[in-house]
Each structure stands twice: as structure tokens, then as C-alpha cells.
Amino acid sequence: xxxxxxxxxxxxxxxxxxxxxxxxxxxxxxxxxxxxxVRDAPRPRPAAVAGVAPAPVPLSHAGEGDAxxxxxxxxxxxxxxxxxGLVAGSVVxxxxxxxxxxxxxxxxxxxxVAATGATVLYATGEESTSxxxxxxxxxxxxxxxxxxxxxxxxxxxVGRITDLARADRPGLLVVDSVQTVASEELDGPPxxxxxxxxxxxxxxxxxxxxxxxxxxxxxxxxxGTLAGxxxxxxxxxxxxxxxxxxxxGLRLLRATKNRYGSTEEVGVFEMGEKxxxxxxxxxxxxxxxxxxxxxxxxxxxxxxxxxxxLVEVQxxxxxxxxxxxxxTASGVDPNRLxxxxxxxxxxxxxxxxxxxxxxxxxxxxxxxxxGLDLPLALALASSLRDRPLVAGTVxxxxxxxxxxxxxxxxxxxxxxxxxxxxxxxAVVPRSPGRPAVQVPGIELVVVGTLADAVRAALADGQAGQxxxx
Ligand code: TYD
Ligand code: MG
Numbered sequence: 001x002x003x004x005x006x007x008x009x010x011x012x013x014x015x016x017x018x019x020x021x022x023x024x025x026x027x028x029x030x031x032x033x034x035x036x037x038v039r040d041a042p043r044p045r046p047a048a049v050a051g052v053a054p055a056p057v058p059l060s061h062a063g064e065g066d067a068x069x070x071x072x073x074x075x076x077x078x079x080x081x082x083x084x085g086l087v088a089g090s091v092v093x094x095x096x097x098x099x100x101x102x103x104x105x106x107x108x109x110x111x112x113v114a115a116t117g118a119t120v121l122y123a124t125g126e127e128s129t130s131x132x133x134x135x136x137x138x139x140x141x142x143x144x145x146x147x148x149x150x151x152x153x154x155x156x157x158v159g160r161i162t163d164l165a166r167a168d169r170p171g172l173l174v175v176d177s178v179q180t181v182a183s184e185e186l187d188g189p190p191x192x193x194x195x196x197x198x199x200x201x202x203x204x205x206x207x208x209x210x211x212x213x214x215x216x217x218x219x220x221x222x223x224g225t226l227a228g229x230x231x232x233x234x235x236x237x238x239x240x241x242x243x244x245x246x247x248x249g250l251r252l253l254r255a256t257k258n259r260y261g262s263t264e265e266v267g268v269f270e271m272g273e274k275x276x277x278x279x280x281x282x283x284x285x286x287x288x289x290x291x292x293x294x295x296x297x298x299x300x301x302x303x304x305x306x307x308x309x310l311v312e313v314q315x316x317x318x319x320x321x322x323x324x325x326x327x328t329a330s331g332v333d334p335n336r337l338x339x340x341x342x343x344x345x346x347x348x349x350x351x352x353x354x355x356x357x358x359x360x361x362x363x364x365x366x367x368x369x370x371g372l373d374l375p376l377a378l379a380l381a382s383s384l385r386d387r388p389l390v391a392g393t394v395x396x397x398x399x400x401x402x403x404x405x406x407x408x409x410x411x412x413x414x415x416x417x418x419x420x421x422x423x424x425x426a427v428v429p430r431s432p433g434r435p436a437v438q439v440p441g442i443e444l445v446v447v448g449t450l451a452d453a454v455r456a457a458l459a460d461g462q463a464g465q466x467x468x469x
Contacts, residue, residue, distance in 0.1 A: 009033065036197070069211070113171055125155065315383045
């Protein structure tokens with residue numbers, strides 16, 4: 001039997017060799033050789049499939065008709081993140097931890113697409129069709145025209161999946177997950193770097209050639225990156241990730257790459273008895289409710305794309321006699337936490353060298369925005385002193401190594417949202433050269449250094465009159 005030939009291709013420099021080696025001889029990188037199928041004939045290009053060679057078009061006319069080929073999925077928060085819907089022929093990769101709700105979301109997407117009259121092919125290599133049906137039952141999707149329009153197949157061969165899609169021509173193809181499908185022509189097991197790459201390439205070929213949008217589920221590794229070859233994210237058009245605390249209800253959907261829209265938008269969902277529902281007031285969703293202000297808790301008005309969200313930073317510091325105290329962060333950057341502990345000690349007289357430090361964001365959110373520095377530092381100070389912030393206070397700002405504070409963008413929008421949710425006071429850095437922000441209902445406490453901020457923010461502050469702009 002003739003077998004398609006394979007080569008080991010370096011994922012770093014592209015050099016190809018016949019046998020696997022630990023180190024690429026061309027560029028010297030380690031563990032970058034990946035088995036890749038080599039076909040006799042070159043891969044058919046999309047235009048060749050359609051039988052037309054692409055002719056150059058004037059830039060002014062390029063891409064005409066693209067707007068119409070967007071298919072809204074009928075879930076407002078997801079359409080918002082996608083930039084208006086799924087683009088025909090696009091490949092979307094949906095990543096997230098196990099059990100976070102990827103399959104649930106995609107079944108709901110399938111239902112949304114089916115509701116527009118199109119059919120959906122749902123290929124699952126993770127579960128049996130009866131497991132998918134059980135989930136569908138929870139979502140109320142087992143009878144009716146919509147359930148009929150969603151065709152489920154438990155299949156792991158990427159060749160058979162693409163054949164089915166070519167025959168069926170569905171309005172959407174879902175592959176759950178890319179780590180469970182494999183090409184029959186490669187030796188590696190499903191999930192291996194070579195197989196994931198080959199499966200993705202084959203599905204992309206299908207998407208571009210037949211104009212079918214394809215959504216792939218991708219697993220993430222422990223450190224939160226997508227499992228598989230590094231090139232995976234470069235190959236696909238859109239990378240979405242579902243984040244959140246699996247034990248809590250809230251889920252955040254974020255685009256980390258989007259060739260057809262902004263990567264700034266986020267969608268907020270809640271996992272309930274009947275799948276994921278959109279959250280009515282996302283700005284408030286990640287805020288924990290307290291009867292009285294609690295020491296170690298600071299509310300920060302962050303910006304996720306164009307959407308202001310109020311999040312609660314929580315810190316706990318506890319004395320320890322261990323030689324190297326703990327620094328545990330979840331939802332915030334651990335390096336930033338370590339740095340803030342150092343700056344607090346050296347520049348604000350808040351010594352934490354003999355304390356264990358824990359910091360997290362309420363609601364399982366994960367935020368990298370530098371503006372979270374000041375709220376985090378204030379939460380640490382508040383916990384150490386065991387004094388809450390003045391009631392109704394929010395804080396936002398970046399902290400420098402010298403203990404100086406830097407302003408963040410979009411302050412106006414952030415504070416308006418804070419005012420809407422009932423906050424009355426905001427500790428913010430001085431922003432020389434920018435017009436002073438004035439938001440009705442918010443008293444601004446403008447500070448220059450971290451030490452000032454600590455004095456101004458903590459309730460019953462011993463010293464320091466807050467400076468008004
Ligand atoms: P699932 O979509 O299977 O996660 P993933 O595909 O990302 O691994 O969903 C996992 C969890 O969601 C599971 O613990 C059950 C829960 N769930 C609900 O709470 N409500 C629902 O309606 C459904 C379908 C699932
Ligand atoms: Mg799943």
C-alpha cells in the first residue's frame with residue numbers, strides 16, 4: 001500500500017528533514033521538529049478549487065460583499081466579541097480549561113445558527129453522540145426544527161470530517177476538539193503537535209475552499225496557553241478564550257486574535273441550569289457584595305476593550321516565620337504582585353517581608369491591565385493595617401518602581417460606570433497635561449505617590465488631607 005510521505009519540519013525555521021532529531025540542525029532550536037505530511041501534488045489552493053484564478057482587484061473594491069457573509073450566531077455577547085458574527089470561510093479557535101463550558105457554548109451557537117435556517121455539522125471526538133444529546137437536553141434542544149438541523153457525528157478522522165462537510169455543506173462546522181482529531185496519513189497520536197497542526201490545516205482548507213465557517217475547540221495547558229504547536233494561533237483567523245472560575249457561575253469570553261474585528265471586546269456569561277446566559281449588567285457582575293467595607297478589598301474600575309467593568313481586588317497578608325514567605329496570586333500577574341510588595345516596603349513604609357501574601361480577583365476573572373497596580377497595592381496595605389477603604393471608594397492607576405503613580409486611559413468612562421453603580425469616591429493618580437476629569441457624583445482624590453494613596457484611601461487615615469484637583 002502506498003503511504004503518503006512525511007517529513008519532519010522545524011516549527012521555528014521551516015527546515016525539513018527525513019528523520020526526527022531532538023535539535024534542528026539549521027537553526028539550533030530544540031524539540032521543534034514536527035512530523036508533517038508531504039503530498040505528491042501541491043495542496044489545491046482555494047481559488048483553484050473553485051476553478052478560478054484570483055484576479056487583482058482595486059483596493060477600493062477589495063473585499064466587497066464580505067459584510068453580507070457574516071452570520072450572526074444569535075448570542076449577543078458572542079456576536080459582539082466576533083465583531084458581528086461568524087465570517088464565511090473563517091476558522092475560529094475556542095480555547096479554555098476543561099469544564100469551563102466550551103462544548104455548552106458551541107451547542108448554543110449551533111442552535112443559534114440552526115435557528116437562521118442553516119444546518120450545522122457538530123463533529124465530536126471528545127464525547128459520544130449520546131453525551132452530546134444529554135447536554136442538548138439540558139439546553140432544551142432535543143426536539144423541533146432546530147434540533148433536526150444540528151447533525152452530530154462522533155468522529156476523530158479529519159479526512160472523514162472534511163468529506164462529510166463537503167457532502168453536507170453545513171452553515172457551520174464545529175470540531176470538538178482539535179486535539180482529538182487526527183489525520184489518517186500521519187503516525188503521531190491525536191493531540192500530538194504534528195497531528196494538531198495537520199488537522200487544523202485540513203480544516204482551514206475546507207473552510208476557505210467551501211466558504212464554511214469552522215469553529216475548533218482547543219485545549220489549554222496548565223499555564224493557560226493553547227495546547228499544540230505554537231503556530232496554531234497563527235493559522236486560524238480568530239482565537240477566543242473562555243475564562244472564569246469553574247466553581248463559580250461567571251464566564252468571560254475574550255478574543256485574543258481577530259482578523260475580522262477588534263480583539264478588545266469581551267462577553268460576559270453566566271453558567272446556569274440551562275447553559276450559558278448573557279449577563280444583564282456585566283459591569284456589576286464581578287463585584288462581590290459586602291455588607292460593610294472589608295479590609296483587604298478594593299474595587300477597581302477596569303476597561304475590557306470599550307467596556308468598563310468593576311472588579312474587586314482582594315488581598316490577605318498574614319504574619320509568617322517561614323524564611324521565604326508565600327506570594328500567591330490568582331487572576332493578577334504574580335510578578336506584578338512581587339514588585340508591588342517590594343515598592344510598598346521601600347517607598348510607602350508597608351513592610352511585608354515577614355508576611356505571607358495572597359491576592360486574587362473576585363469572580364475568577366483574570367486581568368493584566370497595569371491600572372490594577374494601585375488597587376492591588378491598596379488592598380495589601382488595607383489588609384496589613386486591617387483597615388478597610390473609605391466606603392464607596394474605587395481606585396485605579398499604575399505604580400512605578402519609585403512609588404510614583406501613573407494615570408490610566410479612559411478614566412472618564414471608568415468613573416462614570418463607577419458612579420452608576422453607586423461609588424462616590426475615586427483615588428486616582430495625578431495626570432499632568434491632561435484635562436481634569438469630572439464625573440458627577442464622584443469625589444476625586446488625586447494623589448502623586450503610593451504613600452499618599454495609602455494615606456488617602458484607608459478609612460480613619462491618621463494623616464493626609466486628600467488633595468482636590
Ligand atoms: P462543558 O461545556 O462540557 O465544558 P468544556 O467543553 O469546556 O469541557 O461544560 C462543563 C460544565 O458546565 C459541567 O460541569 C456542567 C456545566 N453545565 C451547567 O452548569 N449547565 C448546563 O446547562 C450545562 C450544559 C453544563
Ligand atoms: Mg467539551
